[in-house]
Amino acid sequence: MLGDSAYKLALETKRTQAHLPMYNEALVHHLCRETRHIMGELETLLQSLETIRDEPDADTRSVAAQLAVKHATVKRNKRCLLAYQAQRLRFLQNVFWQVGGVPEEIKPQLSPAELDFFSGYALAVNTYKAPFIDLDLTVSDLPPKDLYIEVRVLQDCGEVQLENGSLLLSKNSQHHVKRTDVDHLVSRGLLQHIDG
Template sequence: MLGDSAYKLALETKRTQTHLPSYNEALVHHLCREARHALNRIEESLVALETLPLSGQQDTRALAAQLAVLHASVKRTKRSLLAYHVQRLRFLKEIFWTVGTIPEEIKPRLSPAELDFFSHYAIAINRYRAPFIDVDLTALEVPPKDLYIEIRVLQDCGEIQLENGSLLLSKNSQHHVKRSDVEHLIAQGLLQHLA
């Protein structure tokens, strides 16, 4: 039935907000063919509408109703396809900002276009980042409120070099340090920021 495939894709998009399944190429291609077929039927109906005699009001209403249903079907299909792809691209952007590269276990799940998007996105961000040598744009999504923070060490990190000396980070120890010195370790999950 018209719209069933778009509904399946919308459900898949909703279910996959926390993980990235394999790209559903078969369903995407099916929806594209379905939309093209509906557009062809719209064109045929418009041609038929132009050739109808002025006295055929019943036929005109039937064709107008058919056009409305087909147009709504194409719009629904398009929205479902866009939602599916936007969700996947958001996930890829999140991977870039947290990890920096695509993990090997995720690569087989991506389409060639998604791999291409990721590489172009990384190039664009790195090109933007180039003039800011001393600033790590991936460090924080929210601006820091304090220059110094309290941290708890979750895993032994050994001795690290700070601006004003060195610091031994042993498991379960707590320290008051400058945020910029340890935020990369917080992002890796080795340290915990204590609020």
């Protein structure tokens, strides 16, 4: 039925705010084919409207109504497709700012175009921040409450170079360190900030 595919895609977009499921290529392609088919019908209706408009007793209301319905359907399909794509891209942008790259567990769920977007987005951000040697844009944008924090090591990180020397981060150890030295490790899930 007309609009069912767009409705399914809109529902999938709404359901996937917190996680990223497999890219629904079949539904996206079906919706694109349906939209192209409706556009062909629109062209045919426009041509028929042109021919019957010149007739003296022609009633163009039914053709105009069909045109309005089909045009609204095309616009709705496009909005649903754009919402689906935009939601997925926003999710990928958030992942980049949290992790700094594409986690291996979500790579199979991405389309080739999304992988290209992600690598292009990462390249643009890295190119932008390249002149700023000491600036890490992927850390939190909220100002810190404390200069030093207490962290617990969740995974062995080995020896890490800090501003004032180096530190061995072995699993289950706790350290009192400068926040800016370990923010990137906390955001990657290697260290846990202990509220104290």
